[in-house]
Amino acid sequence: MAVRSHRARLFSDGATHLVLVAGSVIMLVPLAWTVSTSLKTLQQIAIWPPQWIPRPVMWSNYVEVFRRVPVALYLRNTMVIVSTNVLGSVVTCALVAYGFARTQFPGRDALFMLLLSTLMMPYVVRLIPLFVIYNQIGWINTFLPLVVPALLGRNPFYIFLLRQFFKGIPEELSDAARIDGCSELGIWWRIVMPLSKPALAAVTIFAFQAGWDDFLRPLVYMAGRTDLRPLSVGLYLLRGGAGQIPDTHYMMALTTLMIIPVLALFAAGQRYFIQGVTLTGLKG
Amino acid sequence: MIGRMPVAGRAAAARPRPSRGWLRRWVGLAFVAPWLLAFVAFDAIPIFSGFYHSFTDWSITGSPTRFVGLANYREAFTRDPLFWKAVTNTLYYIGFSVPIGIVTAFSVALLLNRRIRGTTLYRTIYYLPSVVPTVAATIVWTFIFETRRGILNWVLEFLHLPIVRWLSDPAWAKPALIIMSLWGMGSSMVIYLAGLQGVPQELYEAAEIDGASGWQRLVGVTVPLMTPTIFFNLMMGLINAFQVFNSAFIMTGGGPFNATLFYMLHLYNHAFRYFRMGYAAALAVVLFVVVLTLTAIVNRTSDRWVYYS
Structure with missing residues (x-):
């Protein structure tokens, strides 16, 4: 009996690995294929069946991309969006989360319910009216529609996540500081924030990723200014008509350049990524 | 809408100092104020104005907007x-x-x-x-x-x-x-x-x-x-x-x-x-x-x- 169950276990473990490896290949092939294509000549890309190893290895594709596309400008614009997004979430969202998690005031719970409801609301409901409003106050074709909401902490998901974490910090620490005459702002900055580094790291990563990925808003709100395009919009505009990609090698080189930073961030902070995702799901 | 921002910003930063009980009761709201402002400006107002605009023929081209009911x-x-x-x-x-x-x-x-x-x-x-x-x-x-x-x-x-x-x-x-x-x-x-x-x-x-x-x-x-x-x-x-x-x-x-x-x-x-x-x-x-x-x-x-x- 024991022998049989041992054998059964070995068999099922083997089968598990088999399935997982097959799945891993499916997950990784698109990325490998992108990098491989980015290093090929256009002639080699057209060969059927496809060849995996670029021959010759065209590192010059990457140089050419910088010549054809204002990558540095796009990167600067993306960084404006990313940095304000990160700043707004780490500072403003953390302040707001502190208010919801660790202070009492009349109407607090009602306001928090309001915040949760915005979490569920489709963005499109606000897209058109916001366009109208931004148009009236002269914000169209500036960074303001992306920067101002972020800096004011209009990011219910990060507030929610940080609040969950703040609630877990023992109340006695705050009480002790209050007796010592520390203000609420002081408690937030000197006690709660230093103890919340993992949650802040997770939020930083999410905010970075979201800013890096932002596509629809820059597309809609900044369409008239080619010099304000972020990487995402720049990459989109490189592609040709529907379902086809001209200059595939350059396109894939720029795609690779756009993927590398987030993968590097993921490699550096994987623990916080997973922790952050977990924090969302379990308490959602 | 933007005219309101600096006011609330000041309310959040500066700390009024009447009685301490009043302060303790409302300090939390000051923490939440930036989001509340953003909520009003970027959620509440757009949603209401979106509802309103859905009953008009508003177009960005500058032609006058008319109320068209349920059209x-x-x-x-x-x-x-x-x-x-x-x-x-x-x-x-x-x-x-x-x-x-x-x-x-x-x-x-x-x-x-x-x-x-x-x-x-x-x-x-x-x-x-x-x-x-x-x-x-x-x-x-x-x-x-x-x-x-x-x-x-x-x-x-x-x-x-x-x-x-x-x-x-x-x-x-x-x-x-x-x-x-x-x-x-x-x-x-x-x-x-x-x-x-x-x-x-x-x-x-x-x-x-x-x-x-x-x-x-x-x-x-x-x-x-x-x-x-x-x-x-x-x-x-x-x-x-x-x-x-x-x-x-x-x-x-x-x-x-x-x-x-x-x-x-x-x-x-x-x-x-x-x-x-x-x-x-x-x-x-x-x-x-x-x-x-x-x-x-x-x-x-x-x-x-x-x-x-």
């Missing part, structure tokens, strides 16, 4: 042939991508929850695609789906299966987008995995002693205890699938023959191609009501199938 809504439901096309396309996408996504992510999480070697590495690999920026991922998959150069057709040919014109055949364009969406299931997989790790081990041992098979343990123990996590992912999946935009916009632009004209694309076209903001606002209101109703219904049914310990 926009009537047009959507009765005269706009692409409206129902967009609705059915979106329902097709939701109907397949959400359940398949849940089953796939849950199954992978189950496999990764087994005590085998290399789970950390596997988890990293399966999560990896979901950090790839949407635009980049879509470009990558556009190339994979290409009829004559794409590796997907190469695999089909290798398996002696007929080649598919993924993005130019109306029958295959939606399945293509669903396949691509499955590639990014990593974050919901991680949420399931975290949930699975919270299932008490004793329950499995007890079930095993009672002679339950692996399948019985899955159906009798794991799935019931995981229903809150499944519920969460279902809600999020529905809300996101209703708003599917980037992938179709970049990959197919709504084609071929409007096969991937999803609701959001239809709305985008009216707003930013034909500049019919009033009509687009009405489309947004319809979507809002549908999402609200559907999530409310799912929420209602939840006490029948979601198990809260």
Whole structure:
């Protein structure tokens, strides 16, 4: 009996690995294929069946991309969006989360319910009216529609996540500081924030990723200014008509350049990524 | 609207110093004030003005705006042939991508929850695609789906299966987008995995002693205890699938023959191609009501199938 169950276990473990490896290949092939294509000549890309190893290895594709596309400008614009997004979430969202998690005031719970409801609301409901409003106050074709909401902490998901974490910090620490005459702002900055580094790291990563990925808003709100395009919009505009990609090698080189930073961030902070995702799901 | 910002900013920063009781009572509101301001400016006002604009023929071109009552809504439901096309396309996408996504992510999480070697590495690999920026991922998959150069057709040919014109055949364009969406299931997989790790081990041992098979343990123990996590992912999946935009916009632009004209694309076209903001606002209101109703219904049914310990 024991022998049989041992054998059964070995068999099922083997089968598990088999399935997982097959799945891993499916997950990784698109990325490998992108990098491989980015290093090929256009002639080699057209060969059927496809060849995996670029021959010759065209590192010059990457140089050419910088010549054809204002990558540095796009990167600067993306960084404006990313940095304000990160700043707004780490500072403003953390302040707001502190208010919801660790202070009492009349109407607090009602306001928090309001915040949760915005979490569920489709963005499109606000897209058109916001366009109208931004148009009236002269914000169209500036960074303001992306920067101002972020800096004011209009990011219910990060507030929610940080609040969950703040609630877990023992109340006695705050009480002790209050007796010592520390203000609420002081408690937030000197006690709660230093103890919340993992949650802040997770939020930083999410905010970075979201800013890096932002596509629809820059597309809609900044369409008239080619010099304000972020990487995402720049990459989109490189592609040709529907379902086809001209200059595939350059396109894939720029795609690779756009993927590398987030993968590097993921490699550096994987623990916080997973922790952050977990924090969302379990308490959602 | 902007005139109000500095005032509230000052209220949050400066600390009025009447009685300490008053301060203690309201200091929390000062912390919340920036978000509250953002809520008023970027949520409340836009939603109300969106409702209002949905009853007008507002257009960005500068022609005077008139109040048209329910005309926009009537047009959507009765005269706009692409409206129902967009609705059915979106329902097709939701109907397949959400359940398949849940089953796939849950199954992978189950496999990764087994005590085998290399789970950390596997988890990293399966999560990896979901950090790839949407635009980049879509470009990558556009190339994979290409009829004559794409590796997907190469695999089909290798398996002696007929080649598919993924993005130019109306029958295959939606399945293509669903396949691509499955590639990014990593974050919901991680949420399931975290949930699975919270299932008490004793329950499995007890079930095993009672002679339950692996399948019985899955159906009798794991799935019931995981229903809150499944519920969460279902809600999020529905809300996101209703708003599917980037992938179709970049990959197919709504084609071929409007096969991937999803609701959001239809709305985008009216707003930013034909500049019919009033009509687009009405489309947004319809979507809002549908999402609200559907999530409310799912929420209602939840006490029948979601198990809260």
